[in-house]
Amino acid sequence: MHGKFSEKSDVFSFGVLMLEIVCGKMNTGFYNSNHSENLLTQAWKHWKGGTVLELMDPTLRESNVSNEVTRCIQIGLLCVQENPTARPTMTRVVSMLSSSSVTLPALQKNAFFFGSITGLSSGSVELERDRNTDKSTSCSVNDASITRVYPC
Numbered sequence: 503m504h505g506k507f508s509e510k511s512d513v514f515s516f517g518v519l520m521l522e523i524v525c526g527k528m529n530t531g532f533y534n535s536n537h538s539e540n541l542l543t544q545a546w547k548h549w550k551g552g553t554v555l556e557l558m559d560p561t562l563r564e565s566n567v568s569n570e571v572t573r574c575i576q577i578g579l580l581c582v583q584e585n586p587t588a589r590p591t592m593t594r595v596v597s598m599l600s601s602s603s604v605t606l607p608a609l610q611k612n613a614f615f616f617g618s619i620t621g622l623s624s625g626s627v628e629l630e631r632d633r634n635t636d637k638s639t640s641c642s643v644n645d646a647s648i649t650r651v652y653p654c
Contacts, residue, residue: 510586517581521545524574526559542582549579549609574599576606585612600654 520527522540529541547552564606577598583589588610590598598604 510589513581513589513592517578520574524571525557529639545575579609595616
């Protein structure tokens with residue numbers, strides 16, 4: 503995106519917000535015990551693995567809304583797809599949320615899927631340590647985000 507905001511970046515932000523609400527977790531504060539992952543990565547992995555309801559906010563579990571939660575997670579993932587043209591418009595999102603009879607399109611690749619810490623081919627981030635400044639430098643596979651990691 504390179505600093506350009508558009509309807510598609512708004513849709514992406516809405517998708518992140520929807521996933522945060524339904525899952526009860528913040529995108530930036532989500533960590534797996536093995537390594538750091540964001541909520542989008544976890545949602546994508548659970549979707550592909552067929553375990554999407556494991557992401558559901560525990561306060562929603564007793565209300566018997568699993569179908570609605572699954573649908574909201576799928577809509578959220580549609581909004582954060584890698585290809586901006588594959589993301590729905592906000593008008594389409596409202597339509598998908600308003601009626602369960604609206605068929606949801608199949609998901610494509612998630613924009614920020616980090617498959618592993620080492621291989622860039624799977625969309626992960628590789629960190630290099632700058633020995634002169636004792637700071638870490640990072641790169642972005644899709645040039646959409648850059649994270650600078652500094653030692654504690």
